[in-house]
Amino acid sequence: MKLRAKATILSSWKSTTHQWRDVIAELNKTGIILNYVKRGEVIKKEMYGFSNLVDVGMNIPDEVKLNPTRDHFGLKFRIRSGEIYLLLTLGENPLIFDIKEFENFIDSIFMAILDGKKAMLQFARSKGGAINMDSKWDEAMIRIVSAGGKRDAFIVQGKKVISLFRDLEDMEIEEVELGEKTVKALKLTHNYKSESVTSYLYIPSRKLTLFLIRYILLHGPESRELMEKIADEFGEIKRDIEEELQRELKELMKISPEKQQILLALYSGINPLEIHQFLGIREEDVERIYDEMIDEGLLKIVMIRKIVDLTMDGRKIVNKLIKLGNMEM
Structure with missing residues (x-):
């Protein structure tokens, strides 16, 4: 290629x-x-x-x-x-x-x-919180699929298949017994036949485990939240997450304090027509800031008289600001 x-x-x-x-x-x-x-x-x-x-x-x-x-x-x-x-x-x-x-x-x-690399899988070790005594460690294979614009990473063990993009609900690292040794395995909470189950995946090579995590980070849904749980085991992932948080913080700090306060007030359910009283800002100043935030795609008009609401981008910014601890009510 x-x-x-x-x-x-x-x-x-x-x-x-x-x-x-x-x-x-x-x-x-x-x-x-x-x-x-x-x-x-x-x-x-x-x-x-x-x-x-x-x-x-x-x-x-x-x-x-x-x-x-x-x-x-x-x-x-x-x-x-x-x-x-x-x-x-x-x-x-x-x-x-x-x-x-x-x-x-x-x-x-x-x-x-990654494709075709071998791993060990203990499939559906627990179901509905109960231990599945029939679950045993056995060989599995990593499969990477990319065709027609669709991408996925699978763990395949015979007819048992886990999609790491569509089925994965949570991921952690846990020490488990594999034969006569204790290993650090990926604890995968995932959907299987409309039921939430927990399986354990052990890839002998740390390097291949990192590569698989990188692929999930690249394409997987809500992958960052999952990766934060295992970042302590991979310094490479932890550094990237910390660098990304710092980059986001710098971007968020470009938003003026007044706009940050308005975003959080609206997010908290304060009436848009009462924002000026709540924040102690002149009403005409709030109207001007609303106009700026509408132009920036952070607010949208839902009724006349500047009855506004947060856009999806506005809500994402508020969630990031709250997560980074930069806004308090």
């Missing part, structure tokens, strides 16, 4: 300014080949083998990105000299760079490093 893209390489032993270059990225079972292109001709090739891959899909700081508004994807390799980061994104020309091909290429990377 090939992809026209922009690429840059960062290394732990060089502090020189990185340069984004035109490439044709070529994916095979063993790794990624970067074909550097100049005036339509391949002038250089570099191979990055999956045997040296230690992380994938990690957060990329905006200051490193070619264009912070575009999707980027990173892979981290460890070699004798240190660590290498391969970053990919798209250029501006839509005739050359295709977002669908970019997304398919990323899915194909996860397929190459």
Whole structure:
């Protein structure tokens, strides 16, 4: 599989300014080949083998990105000299760079490093809170599916299948007995035949476990909340979550204190026509702020006289502000 893209390489032993270059990225079972292109001709090739891959899909700081508004994807390799980061994104020309091909290429990377890998699964160890004594550890397989715009990651054990995108309800890490040893396994609470059950998944390779978690983070529903529960076991995930929270905090701090107060007051059910009295702000100032927030997509008019309500974006901001502890009533 090939992809026209922009690429840059960062290394732990060089502090020189990185340069984004035109490439044709070529994916095979063993790794990624970067074909550097100049005036339509391949002038250089570099191979990055999956045997040296230690992380994938990690957060990329905006200051490193070619264009912070575009999707980027990173892979981290460890070699004798240190660590290498391969970053990919798209250029501006839509005739050359295709977002669908970019997304398919990323899915194909996860397929190459995860699909068909073996694991151990104790399926439906508990049902409805009761221990299932018939549940035993047995071999299972990780399957990655990406076709027709639909993506999923499955754990397959014979006819027993867990969709990590559609069925997963909760995920934790728990020490369990596997044969004669104690291992740290993924405790999966998931739906099976319209019933909530708990299964245990053990992947012998920590690296493969990290890759699978990264894939769930990339596509899975409400994955961040699930990942926060297991972040302590994966420093890579914890760092990314902390960096993302700091980035969100900086964005939220751009919202003026008056607007933050209005958002929370409306969220708490205060009458829009009484906000000025509640916050001790002149009514004409509240009307002006309402207009600004409507333009910003945070409020919507539901009746005349500026009877407003939070938009979905407004509610998301309030939830983030409350979670980060920046607003109190």
